[in-house]
Amino acid sequence: MATALTLDRLTGGYSVRKPVLHEVSFDIQPGEMMGLIGLNGAGKSTAIKHVLGLMLPHAGEVRVAGIRLADDPERYRASCAYVPEQPSLFPNLTVAEHLRWTETAYGLETREAARRTEALAETFRMKHAMGALPGTLSKGMRQKVMLMNALLVAPPLLIIDEPFLGLDPLATRALVQALNEARAAGSAILLSSHILPALERNADRIVVLHQGRILAGGTPGEVKLAAGASGEGSTLDDAFERLIVAADEAAAAEGGAPRG
CATH class of the missing domain: 3.40.50.300 (P-loop containing nucleotide triphosphate hydrolases)
Incomplete structure (x- = not known):
């Protein structure tokens, strides 16, 4: 390797x-x-x-x-995947839509991406926020979304x-x-x-x-x-x-x- x-x-x-x-x-x-x-x-x-x-x-x-x-x-x-210090998200995409966008952009296998998305939402206590828009989230929660997207890719x-x-x-x-x-x-x-x-x-x-x-x-x-x-x-x-x-x-x- x-x-x-x-x-x-x-x-x-x-x-x-x-x-x-x-x-x-x-x-x-x-x-x-x-x-x-x-x-x-x-x-x-x-x-x-x-x-x-x-x-x-x-x-x-x-x-x-x-x-x-x-x-x-x-x-x-x-x-490689990068998570900056300041969260930068699409204002009109929900948390779940951000993760689906990442799945598509990186060509991830759909079933495996769904499994990892579910696991990441559980790990970061974000299951309740998957339908939320970034503007309704705290800075810490927006940071979690950035981390979840990077970890979903697993580069x-x-x-x-x-x-x-x-x-x-x-x-x-x-x-x-x-x-x-x-x-x-x-x-x-x-x-x-x-x-x-x-x-x-x-x-x-x-x-x-x-x-x-x-x-x-x-x-x-x-x-x-x-x-x-x-x-x-x-x-x-x-x-x-x-x-x-x-x-x-x-x-x-x-x-x-x-x-x-």
Whole structure:
């Protein structure tokens, strides 16, 4: 089975003269959850845009399920599903109609899609809202609809931006359950979040991005060890702070502002 996502020395951004990302490399295997963490402006959204094919690399390459966007654009885009931080839904489609639209767009088998739709509605406690329009739903419920559509597709790669924001405790538990089921079925997950305890509990590996460069990567334990925060009671939050502070101090010692 092909690697779900490969970033190989990816340099990119909005301007060739001033790239946001600098030779970023990591991969995600089928069934693996990767947490992408960093301060605001670290390059997380830029990296995601490159993976989605919304931006083209200045150097290096991105592969999804083993293929590059230039090789087979249709297959590349069909191999990933994206859930943005802010829900974006069709105002005149009900929740059920959104899921049927996704079924049609991705060419899913009707009977299997219906079975998965029923299971997702049960998992996310949305059975009562399947006939509702987005304008009648809370932000958290609209977010659930976005997640349900992505999980319905079950592509090789799921990209989810800040999934825990706006979810109540039961919805958060339902999301983790659904993500674990997707992983068990072979989907890889790239999850960008500032909620580090959730990533520490659930992610297989973590990538710490700062000023467009990777500071550390590995299991949560390995990241804590790299930051010197591996003692009893240490957390991923502790490790993240240490890594950022050390990087900024090193940049200042080299004679200037943090690298960008």
